[in-house]
Amino acid sequence: MSEYRIQKTEEEWREQLDPVQYRVLREKGTERPFTHELWKESPKGTYLCAACETPLFKDTAKFFSACGWPAFYEAAEAGTVKEIEDFTHGMHRVEVVCAACGGHLGHVFQDAPHTPTGLRYCINGVSLKYVPPAE
Numbered sequence: 001m002s003e004y005r006i007q008k009t010e011e012e013w014r015e016q017l018d019p020v021q022y023r024v025l026r027e028k029g030t031e032r033p034f035t036h037e038l039w040k041e042s043p044k045g046t047y048l049c050a051a052c053e054t055p056l057f058k059d060t061a062k063f064f065s066a067c068g069w070p071a072f073y074e075a076a077e078a079g080t081v082k083e084i085e086d087f088t089h090g091m092h093r094v095e096v097v098c099a100a101c102g103g104h105l106g107h108v109f110q111d112a113p114h115t116p117t118g119l120r121y122c123i124n125g126v127s128l129k130y131v132p133p134a135e
């Protein structure tokens with residue numbers, strides 16, 4: 001865990017996050033698809049890490065994906081998310097975590113040929129905190 005700039009004990013995270021957020025961000029759970037309003041809504045603004053409020057994604061890179069989770073084709077800036085090989089559940093996937101706090105966000109897939117990067121960052125809505133653009 002020492003690789004992350006923001007460090008808290010599991011106790012502290014548990015106090016700060018609601019149970020669903022804790023399950024996803026700290027225990028790498030997955031929210032039920034089609035349940036978070038951000039899966040199909042793409043309001044203008046910035047999407048922060050729900051755990052540490054680091055800006056992770058922008059509305060300009062958000063696109064509609066029928067998968068049932070919020071989807072982006074790139075991170076807000078290089079290095080804001082970290083990608084980790086994930087071999088759990090008998091699959092080879094690439095996990096995406098917040099580079100600042102290590103919170104689990106989702107996975108990235110190379111199955112979006114219609115986007116500029118070809119990537120689909122499939123992100124749990126509860127891992128994000130939406131902030132509208134400044135006036």
Ligand SMILES: [Zn+2]
Binds near residue numbers: 051052100
């Ligand atoms: Zn974070």
